[in-house]
Amino acid sequence: MANLKTVSKKSKAQSMGMHTEVLTGRTQQKFFNPDEAENFYYFGTYDVDFNKRTELDVKDMTAPEANKEIDNLMSQGYGTIVIKNPQGKHSLGVGILNKLNLIFEGSLGYFGMGSCDGPIVRINGRVGWSCAENLMAGKVVIEKNAGSCFGAAIRGGDLICKGSVGARTGIDMKGGTIIIGGDAGAFTGFMMQRGRIIILGDVGINLGDSMYDGTIFVGGEIGSYGSDAVDAELTKSDQDWLKRKLKVAEIGENFDVSKMKKIVAGKKLWNYDNLEPTEKKGAI
Amino acid sequence: MCGIAGLIHRGKSSNVGSELQGMLQALKHRGEDSTGYALYGDTDGKNFIMRFKVGENVGEGSSSVMEDVSVYDERKKIVDETLSEMGAKIVKEERTLPYSLRYEIDYNVKDLLEFSQRIESIPGVEILSMGKSLEVIKDLGNAKMVCDRYSLDKVVGTHAIGHARMATESGVDIKSAHPFWGYPFSDVSVVHNGQLTNYWNNRRVLENKGMRFMSECDSELIAVYLAEKMRDGATLEEGMKASLTGLDGVFTYFVATKDSLGMAKDTMAAKPLVLYESDDLVAMGSEEIAIRSVLPQEIDTYDPFDGEVKVWQI
Numbered sequence: 086m087a088n089l090k091t092v093s094k095k096s097k098a099q100s101m102g103m104h105t106e107v108l109t110g111r112t113q114q115k116f117f118n119p120d121e122a123e124n125f126y127y128f129g130t131y132d133v134d135f136n137k138r139t140e141l142d143v144k145d146m147t148a149p150e151a152n153k154e155i156d157n158l159m160s161q162g163y164g165t166i167v168i169k170n171p172q173g174k175h176s177l178g179v180g181i182l183n184k185l186n187l188i189f190e191g192s193l194g195y196f197g198m199g200s201c202d203g204p205i206v207r208i209n210g211r212v213g214w215s216c217a218e219n220l221m222a223g224k225v226v227i228e229k230n231a232g233s234c235f236g237a238a239i240r241g242g243d244l245i246c247k248g249s250v251g252a253r254t255g256i257d258m259k260g261g262t263i264i265i266g267g268d269a270g271a272f273t274g275f276m277m278q279r280g281r282i283i284i285l286g287d288v289g290i291n292l293g294d295s296m297y298d299g300t301i302f303v304g305g306e307i308g309s310y311g312s313d314a315v316d317a318e319l320t321k322s323d324q325d326w327l328k329r330k331l332k333v334a335e336i337g338e339n340f341d342v343s344k345m346k347k348i349v350a351g352k353k354l355w356n357y358d359n360l361e362p363t364e365k366k367g368a369i
Numbered sequence: 370m371c372g373i374a375g376l377i378h379r380g381k382s383s384n385v386g387s388e389l390q391g392m393l394q395a396l397k398h399r400g401e402d403s404t405g406y407a408l409y410g411d412t413d414g415k416n417f418i419m420r421f422k423v424g425e426n427v428g429e430g431s432s433s434v435m436e437d438v439s440v441y442d443e444r445k446k447i448v449d450e451t452l453s454e455m456g457a458k459i460v461k462e463e464r465t466l467p468y469s470l471r472y473e474i475d476y477n478v479k480d481l482l483e484f485s486q487r488i489e490s491i492p493g494v495e496i497l498s499m500g501k502s503l504e505v506i507k508d509l510g511n512a513k514m515v516c517d518r519y520s521l522d523k524v525v526g527t528h529a530i531g532h533a534r535m536a537t538e539s540g541v542d543i544k545s546a547h548p549f550w551g552y553p554f555s556d557v558s559v560v561h562n563g564q565l566t567n568y569w570n571n572r573r574v575l576e577n578k579g580m581r582f583m584s585e586c587d588s589e590l591i592a593v594y595l596a597e598k599m600r601d602g603a604t605l606e607e608g609m610k611a612s613l614t615g616l617d618g619v620f621t622y623f624v625a626t627k628d629s630l631g632m633a634k635d636t637m638a639a640k641p642l643v644l645y646e647s648d649d650l651v652a653m654g655s656e657e658i659a660i661r662s663v664l665p666q667e668i669d670t671y672d673p674f675d676g677e678v679k680v681w682q683i
Binding site for chain 1: 636637638639641643656657658660661665667668669670671672674675
């Protein structure tokens with residue numbers, strides 16, 4: 086990172102060891118103070134019981150109706166919700182800022198699980214374009230294939246597709262991890278800024294084009310490298326992390342990670358010193 | 370934005386008119402300025418089916434003007450006389466709307482170029498499609514409105530492609546609506562989602578080679594481009610593969626012939642396409658909900674990758 090310095094501990098969050106750096110330049114540094122936790126209100130969240138389970142058939146619902154009903158069920162304390170008959174509808178499950186076990190028995194259309202923060206989601210089907218866009222935290226698992234712009238601009242959490250994904254996967258991502266069990270399309274990791282992408286299969290042309298930072302791991306063939314995407318050494322630490330991540334993701338557990346390629350930014354295009362204030366979330 | 374949809378039944382016929390209507394109606398949020406169908410119906414294959422218009426249905430931004438029905442009648446009369454002069458016998462005649470007609474023609478010729486040029490030399494007349502199986506029906510409004518207006522829900526056939534249009538590059542009228550006939554080839558039609566940025570360069574080259582453009586819609590270029598490739602001896606698939614580099618811009622398009630259906634996606638994969646493929650049915654559309662209108666059960670679908678070309682036979 087640009088202009089990072091190690092400084093003496095100042096805040097409680099720093100004293101907890103969550104960070105030691107101070108950010109300069111255009112960075113706006115805001116650290117969460119745990120002493121203020123009781124005054125902190127996270128809009129749209131509920132206390133839910135994961136053992137309290139219900140089903141919701143959305144066959145005859147519009148997406149807004151379905152999303153409002155999910156919110157209503159969370160407000161009643163349901164911590165596990167099974168969605169029946171999503172039938173490729175767009176924008177299902179968006180804006181969930183809660184811990185929640187959400188299971189879709191079928192496929193989603195565009196923008197499924199967009200702008201979420203915290204839920205654990207399993208989609209027993211396929212997803213369309215821009216699944217889990219802007220994900221902040223949580224885990225989204227797709228059992229089949231995914232469309233383009235998978236995980237666009239995510240900032241945290243784990244996004245896992247057991248099948249193949251379309252073009253521009255992880256475009257503009259700023260954190261988190263995307264794991265692909267199959268192949269990925271063109272411009273994967275386009276303009277990514279932080280985070281990691283793991284692709285066990287092949288990937289299309291212009292991989293990591295104009296990436297600022299972050300890391301891409303590829304198990305198969307690479308169509309071509311994008312501007313400023315370069316190979317890097319796959320370290321023992323990388324391999325250990327990959328094994329752990331694939332195991333947790335229940336995907337490619339026996340995959341030979343030692344043969345994976347590691348791609349990072351060459352930083353010849355680099356003009357970037359903004360970091361996300363993720364420390365705030367970490368302190369919660 | 371626009372939405373496209375297509376399906377092909379392999380080894381059997383089905384109610385493709387109703388099926389395509391459902392697929393396109395599911396995509397109406399992508400555009401409902403106009404909707405078009407290219408239906409490949411079950412016919413005996415003896416006569417040509419000519420869908421043509423003798424006037425326009427004019428919407429916002431169109432360079433055409435609304436005309437009196439008496440003008441349409443006069444043009445129809447000239448078309449009838451011209452067909453008679455060329456030795457083409459009208460076997461069956463339907464006039465769905467004052468400006469829209471469907472003729473079944475007994476005409477024994479393989480090269481439709483001269484035939485089409487003669488008919489379209491009549492001012493205000495445009496052939497929407499010509500073929501032994503293909504019928505292109507397009508008009509203003511969403512899929513259901515067009516389907517109801519032209520009674521398409523009963524059409525039985527093997528395959529079909531269609532388009533729900535949000536007008537961007539040209540006005541709202543029938544001449545700019547998709548699908549486009551692959552003039553002058555029998556039974557060739559094209560629908561497109563995207564934008565072609567080397568339209569005028571290609572158009573100038575193709576017009577110098579004698580190809581014809583009826584609209585200012587960039588998508589028409591695909592039909593003419595493929596028609597020119599096939600005229601020079603290329604197969605449909607070869608023409609489609611050449612289009613990946615010959616056409617600049619972002620596009621996903623479908624092309625259909627009498628016995629096949631194909632798709633091509635540009636090298637940046639900028640336009641969406643979801644595909645379902647089984648032994649007896651291929652269905653595809655800009656969004657999964659289009660496919661769900663004919664296959665509501667849980668199915669396996671995928672997005673074709675960048676630069677991909679696929680062709681299926683009936």
